[in-house]
Amino acid sequence: MAMHRHGLVSGMVLAVLIGLFAAVDARALPGGRTQSPSSSVNMTIGGVAYTDSRVFFGRYGLKANWVKTGERLRFQGASVKVEIETDKRDAVFNGRRVLLGDPAVFFGSSLYISRVDAEKLFAPLFNPAGAYVPPAPVVRVIAIDPGHGGQDTGTQNKALKLNEKTFTLDVALRLRALLQKQGYKVVMTRTDDRFIPLPERAEIANKAGADLFISIHFNSVENSPAVLGTETYAMTPQNQRSTSTAPSEKDPGARMAYPGNRNDPWNVILGYCIQDKVLGKLGSEDRGLKRARFAVLRFVNVPAVLVESGYLSNTAEARKICTAAYRDDIAEGIAAGIRAYSAATGTTKTK
Numbered sequence: 001m002a003m004h005r006h007g008l009v010s011g012m013v014l015a016v017l018i019g020l021f022a023a024v025d026a027r028a029l030p031g032g033r034t035q036s037p038s039s040s041v042n043m044t045i046g047g048v049a050y051t052d053s054r055v056f057f058g059r060y061g062l063k064a065n066w067v068k069t070g071e072r073l074r075f076q077g078a079s080v081k082v083e084i085e086t087d088k089r090d091a092v093f094n095g096r097r098v099l100l101g102d103p104a105v106f107f108g109s110s111l112y113i114s115r116v117d118a119e120k121l122f123a124p125l126f127n128p129a130g131a132y133v134p135p136a137p138v139v140r141v142i143a144i145d146p147g148h149g150g151q152d153t154g155t156q157n158k159a160l161k162l163n164e165k166t167f168t169l170d171v172a173l174r175l176r177a178l179l180q181k182q183g184y185k186v187v188m189t190r191t192d193d194r195f196i197p198l199p200e201r202a203e204i205a206n207k208a209g210a211d212l213f214i215s216i217h218f219n220s221v222e223n224s225p226a227v228l229g230t231e232t233y234a235m236t237p238q239n240q241r242s243t244s245t246a247p248s249e250k251d252p253g254a255r256m257a258y259p260g261n262r263n264d265p266w267n268v269i270l271g272y273c274i275q276d277k278v279l280g281k282l283g284s285e286d287r288g289l290k291r292a293r294f295a296v297l298r299f300v301n302v303p304a305v306l307v308e309s310g311y312l313s314n315t316a317e318a319r320k321i322c323t324a325a326y327r328d329d330i331a332e333g334i335a336a337g338i339r340a341y342s343a344a345t346g347t348t349k350t351k
């Protein structure tokens, strides 16, 4: 569907119509949310600032087409394809799942996305070489954080007698070897089976002058043995709920800005690149680029992500994780993601 341009007079008519629409439509919104339009482009819905996706994506030259009118909207650019869906936090960016902080909302004849999603998720992905402040450091030193350790076993698969901490360290050591071979300096938060408190992990990276921080984990879920796949987390931006917080719930941390938020644009580009390359390598199920205010992500001074490579609670995926070849693939995927991030952001070191 072509984008709808209108002059001043029809714009006023549209604004009046939207006003009427809002009054009629308020009860129809999920979760009993209310909306108060301030213009046809921007409005507040249930206390969240929203913007018209067609206007926002249009600025990047993307053309909108309904896959299903009123439900699923596709945007196509020269090298970018995005899909968003009414009342969903699920979006697709170039074939990969990305999770919105707030669900997209159908209104008038368009889909609206939250302004934080527009500015903190899509804008950096559309323009990874953008001049964000502070600039992304050139990648020379990479901090690798193998999750858990010592008395903290991480998640377990009791039937197969597996501890997460063993596999996080194993993948971290494989990744270190790969990155060193490629000329990076690597700092590890641990190199053996020991307990390191979470804030200390960020501090190790900060003190070592790391340019990136990669935390490696494996996932599990209770009583849902069928769940499997790969997900990557970037720090939740300020004024947004984390992925695990439902739209109907309040996120107590949402108002806070942490040191990790200084790198919001870079975090999301790094997360996307790593999720994309790990999925490409493993062929695992895409659980998406997600958001969380994990302790290790909050206090790192540089672009940082946390990778949940697979589910130890899924027997089939756990068996794969038990093979060295699969763990090599995870490490290679992460390393490829780092290179893709550096290429996209112009932070590849030159000799």
Ligand SMILES: [Zn+2]
Pocket: 147, 148, 154, 155, 164, 217, 218
């Ligand atoms: Zn973990």
